[in-house]
Amino acid sequence: MIEAQGLTKRYGKTLAVDDLSFSVTPGKVTGFLGPNGAGKSTTMRMILGLDNPTAGQVRIGGKRYHELHHPLRTVGALLDAKWVHPNRSARAHLAWMAKSNKISPRRVDEVLETVGLSAVANKRAGGFSLGMSQRLGIAAALLGDPEVLLFDEPVNGLDPEGILWIRKFMHRLAEEGRTVFVSSHLLSEMALTASELVVIGKGKLISQSSTDDFVARASENSVKVRSPQLDVLRDALTRASATVAAADDGVVVSGLDIAKIGEIAMDNGVVLHELSPQRGSLEQAFMQITGDSVEYHADLEAEARQALAPTAN
C-alpha cells in the first residue's frame, strides 16, 4: 500500500511534481502513466526517500521510507538498471545489498535463479546486455521478498521476449498479493500490464481509475460508414447533430451511437455497405487526455509566440 498526499517537488523554478495525491493498493498491478518529463521518476525517488519532497508526503504501509526497518524487506525497487558498478559481479552486487538488510546469502542465489542469471552470476555486470541488467535490477528488487515493488520504465529498450517476460512477472507478483507500481510512458504497454492507472502530466494528477475506464473514457468512439448514398446519409446524420468526417471511401461518424446510425440509415432508406465501430488507438487517447500537459507543447507554443510577436520597443 502506497499513499501519496499533496506530494510536491520543486527544482528552482520548475515544479516537477505538483500536489500529487494517489494511492496504490495491493494485489494488482498499478500503472503510473505519463509522458516523458511528467514527474514519474521524481515521484518514485520521493517514495524511496531518495529525493526530499518540497511539500506533502508519501507513506508505505503507513510509514515513511526512512522509518522502515530493513527497508529492502518491505520495498523492492528497480529505478534504473544501470545503477550497478560495472566491475562488480552480479553476485557481489546482490551480496552487499543482502548483507545490508540482514537477508540470508542463500536468497542471492534464489533471486538469481528466479530471473535466470545464475549462469552469469560471477561475471562483471558492466558486460551485461540491457535485458540482463534489467533482470539483475529485478533480482535486486526481489531480494528482500518485499510486499511493495516499484518499477520505473522496466520494459524500456527490451526486446519483445523480454517485455513479455516482465509483463508476466508483474502479474505473478500481483497475484501473490503484493503491491506493484510500475511506470511507463506507453499506454499500450500499460493497458496490457496494469489493471489500475495513475495518470499524471506535468507533475499533476490527471486521473486515477481502472485501466478499462481510462481507455473507454479516453478513446472517443467513432463509427465508420460506407454507403452508395453517402450524401443523403451525411445530411441526415448532421441533422441528428453527429460529426461527420470524410474517410477514404466513406465517412467516420462520431458523437452518435452505432445503433442510432443504423436506424437513421433505415429511416432514410439508405443502403449501407459498412457500419463498423472504430476504436481510437490508445496512443491517440492518451495524447488527447494528456495533450495539454505535455511539456514540449508548452515550449513550442511559447517559442511560436516569441517568433510571431512584433518587435516591441
Added chain:
Amino acid sequence: MTLLAVERIKLLSTRSPWWCALVALVVTAGFTALVVGNADEQFPATVATTQFGYSFGLAVIMVLAALAVTTEYRFGTIRTTFQAIPHRGSALLAKTTVIAALALVIGEITAFVCWGLSMLLQPNADLALNSTADWINVAGVGVVYAISAVIAAAVGILVRHSAGAISLLMIYSLAVESLVQLIPSIGDDIYEWLPFNVANKFLMGDGGSNSGRAADAGMPLSTSPLSPGWALAYFAGFAAVLLAIAITTAKKRDA
C-alpha cells in the same frame, strides 16, 4: 558491524582498490630505493630518508579514497545504498571507516616495506628503530594515510564527481599548500596551520628520526609549532570536521 561488512564487500569487490594499493606500494618503494640506494656521506641514509617517498603513496591513497565514494555517485549505486540504508549518516560513516582502515593497512605495509628495503640497500647505515621519533616516522605513515583517506572521502562526498574531487585533492595537497608560503608576510603564518604541513610535523617531529644529519640535507621539516601529538590531533580534527560537513550536506541533498 553490518554496515562495515557491507562497505567492505563493496570496496573489495571491485579492482581499483587493489590496483591503487599496488601502485602506492611500488611508487613509494621505488622512490625510496632511488633515494636510499644513492645515499652517500653528504646525504646519509637515516630512518627519515626511508620514508622520504611517503607523499607519493599518499597521493595514490587519496585517489583511492575519493574514487571509492565518487564511483558510487557515478554509477548510481549510492542511491541503491541509501535505499538499503536510509540513514545516510551511518552508511557514509561506515564507508569512510572501511576506506580509512584499508588506507591504514596499505600505509603500514608501504612504510615497513620501504624501511626493510632500505636496510637491504644500506646494511651499514644506522636504520634501527630505537627512538619514539623513529617509530612514529615509520609506523605513523599508515595513520597519516588513514586520516588523509577520510579527508579524500569527505571531499568525494561533497564534490561527487571523480575528476573534480581528485583534481581538487591533488592540486591542494601537492601544490596549493606549499604555494601559500609565497604570500608575502602572512604566507608562512598561514602555512604553519595547513593540514598536510601539520601532518608532516607529526611524522618528522623536530627531525629526531634524521639522527644527526644536517637538517637542510634531508626532507624539509614541518614549520608547524605544534608538538607531534597535537599535530596528529589537529590533522585528525580537520578530517573529522570535513567529514561532518560532508555527511550533513549529503543528508540534506537529493541523492
